[in-house]
Amino acid sequence: MSDSRRSQNPDERPDDERPDDERPDDERPDDERPDDERPDSVEGSDFVESSDRTKASLPTQLPGPAVGRASLYFRELHRLRESKHATINSQQLGRLVNVSPAVVRRDLSALGTVGRRGVGYSVQTLIERIGEVLGSGQQWEVVLIGVGSLGDALLRYRGFERLGFTLTDAFDVDPVRIGTTVGGIKIRDAAEMESRFRQRPPNLAILAIPAEKAADVANQLVSLGVCGLLNFAPVTLRLPPRIAVVNVDLASELQRLAFAVQSGR
Numbered sequence: 001m002s003d004s005r006r007s008q009n010p011d012e013r014p015d016d017e018r019p020d021d022e023r024p025d026d027e028r029p030d031d032e033r034p035d036d037e038r039p040d041s042v043e044g045s046d047f048v049e050s051s052d053r054t055k056a057s058l059p060t061q062l063p064g065p066a067v068g069r070a071s072l073y074f075r076e077l078h079r080l081r082e083s084k085h086a087t088i089n090s091q092q093l094g095r096l097v098n099v100s101p102a103v104v105r106r107d108l109s110a111l112g113t114v115g116r117r118g119v120g121y122s123v124q125t126l127i128e129r130i131g132e133v134l135g136s137g138q139q140w141e142v143v144l145i146g147v148g149s150l151g152d153a154l155l156r157y158r159g160f161e162r163l164g165f166t167l168t169d170a171f172d173v174d175p176v177r178i179g180t181t182v183g184g185i186k187i188r189d190a191a192e193m194e195s196r197f198r199q200r201p202p203n204l205a206i207l208a209i210p211a212e213k214a215a216d217v218a219n220q221l222v223s224l225g226v227c228g229l230l231n232f233a234p235v236t237l238r239l240p241p242r243i244a245v246v247n248v249d250l251a252s253e254l255q256r257l258a259f260a261v262q263s264g265r
Contacts, residue, residue: 066107067134072097073107074130078162080123089120136164141202143226144170145217146209147177147187150232154206155183168202190217194224201225211235 076096090101113129115121142165144151171190178189205226214233228244
């Protein structure tokens with residue numbers, strides 16, 4: 001029988017003719033490997049540096065959970081940079097924010113970043129890219145409405161500046177607080193908002209006021225040119241679709257936490 005018709009020894013078959021479970025580990029497709037064996041690179045072997053990108057390349061749509069994770073990545077990456085770490089891989093970053101390496105790679109790929117096989121991702125490049133996508137690549141002027149216990153704590157927080165947010169003003173209706181200074185910010189009378197914002201409205205506002213006043217104040221801020229609200233009041237705001245609103249209901253978050261503890265999650 002000629003060689004062309006002779007049965008081939010299974011061990012001599014080329015790798016691409018073997019069943020997947022018989023291929024050498026380093027020949028398996030990336031999506032068939034365990035998470036901790038997959039390379040961080042998904043296309044090529046070089047980083048995508050920020051200098052090679054344009055604003056037009058920024059993703060315009062990201063799922064809410066992905067945005068939340070990106071914010072966590074951003075926080076941890078700043079800490080890594082401060083501790084002089086130059087690179088990180090998906091497994092290490094996932095461990096810091098409690099998500100799988102596969103999720104990290106998917107998120108970073110959606111943001112337009114690529115790692116280097118055997119090295120991972122540049123910490124500085126990730127900070128730049130995620131900052132651009134989340135809007136922290138520019139400076140945002142933020143005002144605080146309501147300087148009670150929560151507002152007081154927010155004024156004293158020193159993490160905003162690092163992420164591109166500058167608290168420029170704080171307003172309240174309490175005569176005892178008006179005119180005082182907290183965290184370097186002078187507290188102004190809420191009646192001054194209109195005259196102060198007419199010429200130069202802030203980009204964003206934080207509402208830390210009672211629920212019964214939140215709707216009226218929110219509508220006033222929108223009429224003055226504010227584009228986004230971080231709402232700590234336990235109420236749903238009805239605003240035009242062009243206005244971005246993020247609601248933070250601390251009581252509801254505690255309910256979620258209690259449920260998670262009760263259900264053993």
